[in-house]
Amino acid sequence: MVAAARRLIGVLLALGLAAPAHAGATNAARAFAAQRTASPQPPMPIGSYARGCLSGGMRLPESGPGWQVMRPSRNRNWGHPALIAFIGRLARAAQDAGWKGIYVGDLSQPRGGPMPSGHRSHQIGLDADIWMLPPRRLDLSRAERETISSISVRTRDQRRVNANWTPRHMRVLKAAAKDPAVDRIFVAAAVKIEMCRTAGRDRAWLQKIRPFYGHDTHFHVRLKCPPGASLCETQTPGVRELSKGGDGCDETLRWWVTDYLEALARPRKPGRADGPRRKRASEFTLGDLPAACRGVLAGR
Numbered sequence: 001m002v003a004a005a006r007r008l009i010g011v012l013l014a015l016g017l018a019a020p021a022h023a024g025a026t027n028a029a030r031a032f033a034a035q036r037t038a039s040p041q042p043p044m045p046i047g048s049y050a051r052g053c054l055s056g057g058m059r060l061p062e063s064g065p066g067w068q069v070m071r072p073s074r075n076r077n078w079g080h081p082a083l084i085a086f087i088g089r090l091a092r093a094a095q096d097a098g099w100k101g102i103y104v105g106d107l108s109q110p111r112g113g114p115m116p117s118g119h120r121s122h123q124i125g126l127d128a129d130i131w132m133l134p135p136r137r138l139d140l141s142r143a144e145r146e147t148i149s150s151i152s153v154r155t156r157d158q159r160r161v162n163a164n165w166t167p168r169h170m171r172v173l174k175a176a177a178k179d180p181a182v183d184r185i186f187v188a189a190a191v192k193i194e195m196c197r198t199a200g201r202d203r204a205w206l207q208k209i210r211p212f213y214g215h216d217t218h219f220h221v222r223l224k225c226p227p228g229a230s231l232c233e234t235q236t237p238g239v240r241e242l243s244k245g246g247d248g249c250d251e252t253l254r255w256w257v258t259d260y261l262e263a264l265a266r267p268r269k270p271g272r273a274d275g276p277r278r279k280r281a282s283e284f285t286l287g288d289l290p291a292a293c294r295g296v297l298a299g300r
Helices: 002-015 021-025 028-033 081-096 142-147 167-178 189-198 204-208 251-265 292-298
Strands: 044-048 051-055 067-069 102-104 127-131 182-187 209-211 218-223
Touching (some): 028 292, 044 292, 051 292, 081 102, 081 127, 167 182, 167 218, 182 189, 189 204, 189 209
Parallel strands (some): 182 209
Antiparallel strands (some): 102 127, 127 218
16 A cells, blocks of 8 residues: 555656655756756646746757857757757858858756756747857857857947947848747847838838847847647737737837836935845746646656
8 A cells, every 4th residue: 555655656756746845845946957968758848938847858969050059068058849940940041141150049958947047038948049249150169169258239328239230130130030930039129229220111020029138149039839839838928919910119119218228227216125026047946837847857
């Protein structure tokens, strides 16, 4: 009887449906960062982009036709097969746009999940950072990829692009936004402003371009939940809800330019409180993640 109960608990643990009381308090970022390989399970993004994990992840080779992975020592070049396929398509599109290819920043950890540093999202294998630095060459040594840096494409006041921005950047981002697998792309507000100014009549794809702080040296591509990914949580609002069929060049930019950036410029009042602090991804416990993520950690 006892043996049967233990076997049942083992099965539930593998499925992520039961665990000792203390297991839920385990720091999730440390637990997932310790995993060096993908889980031997079918590919599945589990949960949301900022609170989830990835089963059956695929490793993006550190070098490929049209790309190189930057900071390879981080071991964050893993993703859902849909993301790996997208990287190949984007590399070819970048070459068509006049770049030698792309420098690829972080995707996800081998089993996704929260990271000890650097990101709130990138947890389910559907996010990719692409450097704004056009590749000078695609035969960088591993040591070079650990030390060179990307470039910023905006001015210090965050309102305009600088001399690093080129029409080729525009073409690469447009190709990424037009890919049907893409849900949205995060860029610096200045980049969105410039793209709105120069896009011309073909503008529907602009609604996927979203201004967000911290994206002046790279752009962040987020894919939709792939077909059949039943455990993946679709992000809302979707791109069609952004501006009633518009391009996102009105109310979104108005908020960034007149509200957010001006608020940053105003001095903060001493003792001002902004409400309870939101828990960082690095502080998540296993109990904060979908139950199935415990099975991903266990590899069963």
